[in-house]
Amino acid sequence: MASKVDHAQFRLIIPSQTRYLNLVTGLAKRASLVAGFDDATAAKVSIAVDEAVTNVILHAYHGEGEHSVELELRFTEEALEIHIWHSGQGIRGDQLVLPDPKEYIKHPRKGGLGLLLMSRFMDEVQFKADEASGRNECCLIKKIS
Amino acid sequence: MADLSIAVRQVGDVAVLLPAGFINAHTVRDFEEAMERLVQAGRYTILLNCRDLNYISSAGLGAIMGLIETVREHDGDILLSNLQDNVFTIFDTLGFTQLYRVFGDESQALAAVAPEQKG
Numbered sequence: 001m002a003s004k005v006d007h008a009q010f011r012l013i014i015p016s017q018t019r020y021l022n023l024v025t026g027l028a029k030r031a032s033l034v035a036g037f038d039d040a041t042a043a044k045v046s047i048a049v050d051e052a053v054t055n056v057i058l059h060a061y062h063g064e065g066e067h068s069v070e071l072e073l074r075f076t077e078e079a080l081e082i083h084i085w086h087s088g089q090g091i092r093g094d095q096l097v098l099p100d101p102k103e104y105i106k107h108p109r110k111g112g113l114g115l116l117l118m119s120r121f122m123d124e125v126q127f128k129a130d131e132a133s134g135r136n137e138c139c140l141i142k143k144i145s
Numbered sequence: 146m147a148d149l150s151i152a153v154r155q156v157g158d159v160a161v162l163l164p165a166g167f168i169n170a171h172t173v174r175d176f177e178e179a180m181e182r183l184v185q186a187g188r189y190t191i192l193l194n195c196r197d198l199n200y201i202s203s204a205g206l207g208a209i210m211g212l213i214e215t216v217r218e219h220d221g222d223i224l225l226s227n228l229q230d231n232v233f234t235i236f237d238t239l240g241f242t243q244l245y246r247v248f249g250d251e252s253q254a255l256a257a258v259a260p261e262q263k264g
Contacts (some may be wrong), residue, residue: 022169050202113203
């Protein structure tokens with residue numbers, strides 16, 4: 001007997017290389033449109049996914065390209081959920097500080113704004129660690145209003 | 146097609162930089178180098194005409210932030226024009242529209258800096 005397939009979710013595994021960012025953000029944008037969001041919202045979801053995957057590649061994996069980043073898109077009646085798993089360094093609580101953009105003009109530096117974009121463009125941003133598997137997860141949720 | 150191509154032209158004292166495509170963590174180094182070359186050549190007033198820029202992530206915003214202090218120390222600036230809606234949203238969300246002068250089109254931006262340079 002064939003197993004039941006849940007058509008409301010699917011997965012994509014990419015190498016931890018920035019060359020695939022455009023592929024992933026394009027997918028996120030299309031998925032948002034499928035979920036029923038408008039173009040502007042789809043653009044926001046895609047940039048949030050870009051930032052999350054970039055964080056994994058550059059910070060969790062320190063730019064090493066031989067690892068994997070696993071994405072799962074879940075379509076529910078309430079929301080589009082994008083789960084991103086990796087086996088690199090997890091984000092610590094003290095790193096979850098949203099910068100004040102105006103402070104940037106006084107103390108310019110590269111990076112640090114990605115988390116702010118993720119939090120502004122998504123309804124929920126969650127970071128989880130699974131000690132059993134050693135994997136870390138970033139979960140982005142956009143609710144369907 | 147490449148993710149990002151960058152054209153540069155000089156209009157008076159203003160270096161007009163036209164990024165086309167996507168600026169993300171993969172392409173940002175090209176964008177950064179293009180701006181750094183201008184600054185190293187003493188071209189401190191830079192207009193980013195974003196007419197053909199479809200997308201910019203925080204990596205690109207960080208590159209702009211990384212040079213703003215240097216150009217302003219030399220009485221220059223980084224100006225923005227022709228932002229597509231989704232690109233404007235990113236700049237605006239992070240407060241960059243308060244920190245940078247944003248113009249509807251290139252001619253407005255050039256007109257805005259011309260009197261300053263004469264003075």
